[in-house]
Amino acid sequence: MGMSSVTTESKNIYRVQGFTCAGCAAKFEKNVKELPGVEDAQVNFGASKLTVYGETSIDNLEKAGAFEGLKIYPEKQQRALEKEPFWKKKTTRTTAVSALFLLAGWLAGEYYGEGSSSSVLLYLVSICIGGYSLFRKGIRNLVRLDFDMSTLMTVAILGAAAIGEWGEGATVVFLFAISEALESYSMEKARQSIRSLMEIAPKEATIRRGDTDLQIPVGDIQIGDIMIVKPGQKIAMDGIVIGGKSTVNQAAITGESIPVKKELEDDVFAGTLNEEGLLEVKVTKRVEDTTISKIIHLVEEAQAEKAPSQAFVDRFAKYYTPAIMILALGIIVIPPLFLGGDWGEWVYRGLAVLVVGCPCALVISTPVSIVTAIGNAAKNGVLIKGGLHLEEAANLSIIAFDKTGTLTKGVPTVTDFVRIQGPEDKELLAIAAAIEKGSQHPLASAIVRKADQHVSDIANWKVDEFTSITGKGAKAVVNDQLYFIGSPRLFQELLPNGIDTGLNESIELLQLQGKTVMVLGTEKEVMALIAVADEIRTSSKEVIQKLRSLGITKTVMLTGDNRATGEAIGEQVDIHEVKAELLPEQKLQAIKELKTNGKVAMVGDGVNDAPALAVADLGIAMGGAGTDVALETADIALMGDDLSKLPFTISLSRKTLTIIKQNIAFALLIKLVALLLIVPGWLTLWIAIFADMGATLIVMLNGMRLLRVKR
Structure with missing residues (x-):
């Protein structure tokens, strides 16, 4: 590929092809950061992306990734990743050839005797073919005192050859190559869920x-x-x-x-x-x-955000690998020098420690689970913006819901229009609609729609000095008369003697039916009552029941609506607690209070509920498709207006957290068991690498079970 200069913009994003492991991705990132003209760089292993801050060329980037044979191209370039069949890959072919020479060496040993020149030569060829790329990386890292998986394996294999264990050295090369191939294959499989999103839209x-x-x-x-x-x-x-x-x-x-x-x-x-x-x-x-482009971008960024468990593994691995090197050196040196042990025996045991200490399974345990879960969620219309939020969802005990547009459909309709005094019904309805045309509140649109059906000349009504009264209603001058429209609370404060008892009874009767009542009038008198109802989503009650069965201890509805309406809807959906007549800042305060009793999620429409979504432990936005605010402010976005995705999301997150814990525990346990086998001398090199390969395979397959979690 010829020189291709990066633009002068400070940030450039590239696609990367050829990653085989998380360690290689980290090394590539380090190499890119050292390039002239590069101020900083970030590699997203899960999404196979590179972000470069500064100026360099694609040739330089590929040289930084030459140790892994990486291919780089700009993200905006309309080009699909090359899909090379597994059996056609160079590493697959070299592993197969290495296996043939390994088998031939074993047969020669059986025929001519173990340690014969023919069997040693065949084993040597097997090691050289199968371990060529491994040795290149391992020796380079050893010179730099950079102890990673390649370094551990290189020292172990060369050490085995040095003490005459050619067969075991060749076996270790072969099994490690298979382990690397399986790790690469599993990450590619996990990435497929995102690749499928990228291929959805026509070119x-x-x-x-x-x-x-x-x-x-x-x-x-x-x-x-x-x-x-x-x-x-x-x-x-x-x-x-x-x-x-x-x-x-x-x-x-x-x-x-x-x-x-x-x-x-x-x-x-x-x-x-x-x-x-x-x-x-x-x-x-x-x-x-486009929405699909934003989803892809956010999902890929989510894969790069490390979950708490991933951060733990990274910190652990930072000290784990050098510790294994020191332990192996101690096993090799201390018994022969101080306890009279045989050098050959203890060198062999030390090499076995290096092999079994290879942290493949541990390193891959979390990323494969996170990538798989986030991809599965995206395919089911749930956008999870990072491993942190995925794990947070697993720990929820309290969920708070906005009412309008979340538990209800968010499309209210006028059910009752009660004239009290003043102009005729149509004129009062026209006045109300003229004022509400300036409002963004969902209830306002219901009145405007009602007026459109019954009044033909709304456009002719002159409206001046429109003012929204936060949390209570609005006022405006209509045809030179100042009118107010809003909650009964507004008129209770506005009228000299408040709302009279008879009218209050009428309002309460409508509210007990689950309706929101708005009052139209002047600063001296009430002229009409307008009752509006918002239809409850058919899935709301079932979702609340499912959440209870999942162990959510408390569900709360937060609404700016009156208490009677809130209680009526809360009873219909069987919610634990209703907090009504809340202003936006009171919703925020309610979330803070709930957080003192456990992990809290806030579910809202992502617009009016932005402060509450932000302060909650987990902000979940409804109907994220096409809504930029929801995609940007929420931690999780349910892309359709389908509340039933909420129990699925919690189930998926809990399953993910369980699998991550299983993977970490299993990876560490199998290392511990293998290390204990060193004491009686039962741990051989091939058993060590087989244990590591088996652990890696089991961890990957366990993580990919998350693809089977369905709604």
């Missing part, structure tokens, strides 16, 4: 310009272009429907199994499948800003 789209339909690459599509999507085609870009009707399968983005109806003004997402009608879509985002 080209049909764009209508003038009277001509053009097939162009997605990178050339501009915001505002009109995209034509035929039935059976995948949608290539995020946009808004401006023509046609259809149903779209959004499973790739939201995890929903049922196709969603799309009509005029509806949003559509790149990577989703148009099933029935022809759609004309106005493109609203560039290819790098």
